[in-house]
Amino acid sequence: MAIIEVDSLVKRYGDHTAVNGVSFAVEQGEIFGILGPNGAGKTTTVECIEGLRTPDGGSIRVSGLDPQHEDGELRQLLGAQLQESELPDKLTVGEAMRLFSSFYRDPADWRELVEVLNLADKVDTQFRKLSGGQKQRLSIALALVGNPRVAVLDELTTGLDPQARRDTWELIEGVRDRGVTILMVTHFMEEAERLCDRLAVIDAGRLVALDTPAGLVARVDDRQRIRFRPSAPLDDAVLTALPEVSSVARAGSQLVVTGVGDLLLAVTTVLARHQVAAADLRVEQTSLDDAFVALTHRSIDD
Numbered sequence: 580m581a582i583i584e585v586d587s588l589v590k591r592y593g594d595h596t597a598v599n600g601v602s603f604a605v606e607q608g609e610i611f612g613i614l615g616p617n618g619a620g621k622t623t624t625v626e627c628i629e630g631l632r633t634p635d636g637g638s639i640r641v642s643g644l645d646p647q648h649e650d651g652e653l654r655q656l657l658g659a660q661l662q663e664s665e666l667p668d669k670l671t672v673g674e675a676m677r678l679f680s681s682f683y684r685d686p687a688d689w690r691e692l693v694e695v696l697n698l699a700d701k702v703d704t705q706f707r708k709l710s711g712g713q714k715q716r717l718s719i720a721l722a723l724v725g726n727p728r729v730a731v732l733d734e735l736t737t738g739l740d741p742q743a744r745r746d747t748w749e750l751i752e753g754v755r756d757r758g759v760t761i762l763m764v765t766h767f768m769e770e771a772e773r774l775c776d777r778l779a780v781i782d783a784g785r786l787v788a789l790d791t792p793a794g795l796v797a798r799v800d801d802r803q804r805i806r807f808r809p810s811a812p813l814d815d816a817v818l819t820a821l822p823e824v825s826s827v828a829r830a831g832s833q834l835v836v837t838g839v840g841d842l843l844l845a846v847t848t849v850l851a852r853h854q855v856a857a858a859d860l861r862v863e864q865t866s867l868d869d870a871f872v873a874l875t876h877r878s879i880d881d
């Protein structure tokens with residue numbers, strides 16, 4: 580059953596259309612990711628869902644509620660992660676948790692939450708004295724303190740080191756296991772691949788794909804990449820002449836050949852014919868990164 584339904588959402592800032600007819604439905608209990616390059620309209624989309632922005636077109640329902648007109652009810656079932664700047668420096672972890680619990684009819688036990696989020700020994704610590712990872716965990720705890728049915732997490736692990744990022748992923752899986760539906764915005768392919776049941780890829784305000792991470796990869800699955808160092812100079816044309824090869828690029832002393840079909844056999848056969856050996860040869864699988872580039876025609880970092 581869908582808990583969030585977004586239908587033909589449009590949002591403009593002046594004459595710039597930031598979200599241009601986006602539709603998707605988030606099923607209850609899933610981790611749903613919104614992935615896209617900078618400025619794609621991800622944050623605008625989730626802010627419309629949270630009732631923080633007024634759409635210019637389309638409709639949104641969260642558990643049947645219209646975020647524009649039923650904001651009070653929506654607050655009770657939707658937990659949103661705060662931006663770091665939104666908490667006063669001198670507020671302690673315990674004070675923040677108590678304050679936020681008081682906003683809800685049926686709050687979670689905040690002491691249990693700080694325990695789960697590994698912040699129990701920081702209850703009396705001021706916000707400004709927390710590390711980046713601790714601040715992030717506090718913002719997740721605050722998003723969950725109202726016992727929400729849906730948690731919206733925007734750029735969950737930006738700025739965290741790899742270990743803290745992995746710990747946060749585990750935590751989010753634990754939250755999902757407690758029955759909370761999670762809508763998250765992310766820039767990180769690894770995060771999207773590891774955490775999300777399904778992904779909406781948004782580019783320039785439009786939905787370009789909606790699938791499981793594996794489903795997205797499968798769309799471009801016929802592309803393969805081979806890397807090697809040729810033992811002797813080799814004219815690219817020898818490789819690009821092969822019907823299996825779609826492109827040849829150079830990365831330092833390496834050749835990177837992308838193509839389809841029986842690419843490895845075709846390339847090694849032509850190398851042998853030219854008496855060129857291929858050192859350090861690697862065949863690379865299509866990744867979510869490749870799928871993203873194929874779908875949006877650009878890299879996530881552009």
Ligand SMILES: Nc1ncnc2c1ncn2[C@@H]1O[C@H](COP(=O)(O)OP(=O)(O)OP(=O)(O)O)[C@@H](O)[C@H]1O
Pocket residue numbers: 592595597615616617618619620621622623624
């Ligand atoms: N308050 C605003 N006023 C005017 N333009 C805005 C405003 N907020 C966002 N935009 C513009 O709308 C577009 C979409 O922005 P949005 O923040 O939704 O993208 P995003 O995909 O979340 O990007 P990022 O990954 O960089 O956060 C961008 O071109 C942005 O510059």
